[in-house]
Amino acid sequence: MNMTQRRTREKAWERPFLAEPEHVAALRRAIRLRLTRWDLPALADAAELCVTELITNVITHVGVSTPTWIAVSMTGTHVRVEVSDPDAGALPTPLWATSTQEHGRGLHLVAAIADRWGVTPTDHGKTTWCELATGVAEPMSSPVDGPRATRAGALLTLYSARSTASTATSKLAFATAEAAAIDLIVDVLHWLDAHGCDPDDFLDRAQSRYEAMLGLGAGQLLHR
CATH class of the missing domain: 3.30.565.10 (Histidine kinase-like ATPase, C-terminal domain)
Structure with a gap:
């Protein structure tokens, strides 16, 4: 080929x-x-x-x-x-x-x-x-990931840059921030599925890492 x-x-x-x-x-x-x-x-x-x-x-x-x-x-x-x-x-x-x-x-x-x-x-x-x-008349390109997976991919790029800029979350009502956090996680799960990963395995590994971090001292958590 x-x-x-x-x-x-x-x-x-x-x-x-x-x-x-x-x-x-x-x-x-x-x-x-x-x-x-x-x-x-x-x-x-x-x-x-x-x-x-x-x-x-x-x-x-x-x-x-x-x-x-x-x-x-x-x-x-x-x-x-x-x-x-x-x-x-x-x-x-x-x-x-x-x-x-x-x-x-x-x-x-x-x-x-x-x-x-x-x-x-x-x-x-x-x-x-x-x-x-497929029965279609025109050639088809590989399907795209979809808007949720695209948004998550862009956000993960920002995360990977490990930006130190702070976000003024205090201006957001807690309920709004919580809903946004849930929406973010859903987008990431869409991104994982679109790239052939197992969302359940991802959630298990994220939970394990979170629990491991909770076992560290407060000073260690601040510097990770």
């Missing part, structure tokens, strides 16, 4: 996971949610089935608990689903399974459902992908 092709297919959502059967349902739900947010709910069933078969292919032929990566993006007028694994060995091909065989139909299902599919060797293994037509 050349750089021009790569730039036209920026990944809009991606996540690492371990290839284990118990993770498939959560990833299916994540794909359905993502397509619904992109106003493409009609593709959810087909995308879920493709995701299931691509992950099952890794579990069956590479191994349970293999470190794997899933990505969903827009490429032209298609939704592209990718599942990457570290095995650079034999590339997967459809098997002509008989009616009594338990495995072998997965990639045939993908080929039947998707408009196109394939396997691409990478520097770290391989990527098995498929593309589903």
